[in-house]
Amino acid sequence: YFHEEQLERVEVEGDAVATSPADSLPGSPRHVLTGQQMTLWIEQSILARALVEGTATATYYVRDRDDAQGLNVTSGDELTIGFDNRRISRIRVEGGTQGKYTPESLLAPPVPPQQP
Secondary structure, three states, X not given: OEEOOEEOEEEEEEEEEEEEEOOOOOOOOEEEEEEEEEEEEEEOOEEXXXXXXXXXXXXXXXXXXXXXXXXXXXXXXXXXXXXXXXXXEEEEEEOOOEEEEEEHHHOOOOOOOOOO
16 A cells, blocks of 8 residues: 555555564575464565564564674564664564474574475
8 A cells, every 4th residue: 555655555465474584694594474464564675564464473583783693583462573773673462372482592492495
């Protein structure tokens, strides 16, 4: 949805998926949002808020400044996610709430992509 030629909102229905790199290094892991329906609100060309509904899951890598801290997987019937400075700043979970945090020291290193 556009307002005065600026992208304002994106709606995805049915097996919605959104990803972004966890950092700027090549081959870095990716943050992933999944659900049956997803609405993304854009402000000044930057993602400001997301609403994920129906078997909603947020998988994201926690950072303290640029230091990797671990992996957080949050799920529920509905996730409302706020972003500040292009990073997740808050998550509100409703219905069937589950969450799992794995410290960086317990994560397996990412497998580098295969070269042809």
